[in-house]
Amino acid sequence: QSALTQPASVSGSPGQSITISCTGTSSDVGGYNYVSWYQQHPGKAPKLMIYDVSNRPSGVSNRFSGSKSGNTASLTISGLQAEDEADYYCSSYTSSSTLEKVFGTGTKVTVL
Amino acid sequence: EVQLVESGGGLVKPGGSLRLSCAASGFTFSSYSMNWVRQAPGKGLEWVSSISSSSSYIYYADSVKGRFTISRDNAKNSLYLQMNSLRAEDTAVYYCARDGTFGFGDYWGQGTLVTVSS
16 A cells, blocks of 8 residues: 655646656556546645546536556646645555555645 | 535544544435545645445555444444544544545545644
8 A cells, every 4th residue: 555656846837737647556556547636725625636537527627637658647737827736646546446545645736 | 515524533642542423415425435534744645444335345544454443324424433542643634535426535524633642
């Protein structure tokens, strides 16, 4: 149950695009199309931004997109806005039961 | 509107016990698997435990296995986490989160703080 690996921080200027990686193994990220991404502002609960690798829940901006290649998933934020400054976490299922999960280490996104 | 409201957090001494509750409303609670997730102060998210809709399947993170017990009461629309043999490293905000239409964590509670300290 080792945490998935994310960069500690990513930054970009307003309007730019940034990408956050989430690296696991064939037992989690690479083994299932069940990668999710969450946004967390300070003092708040996490908010689901992407599920099943690349799907957006209703209400989430289309500036957020997800993808996966092998054991690495990615979240791209395009047209960066000040309100996107937050912590971002990926998660994956770790077994075919879909009940066991693991989170990424988290990435602080800074809008310059 | 889906709502998840945690309660039961507080200050407890090392070795002590605490029971967290999560009251669910706005959806058919008995149809969904549920989870506990925690976040230590200034740290990242950590999955703690999951329980299937009928309680048939239960999983724990290695860090809490043998000390924590997840359960649910579908008649009361409630999720629980019994925490025993608490350690300082269990200090965290504990969230309940649903496995929903959009997968893991489509809805979250506001969290309840557990502090383990002498």
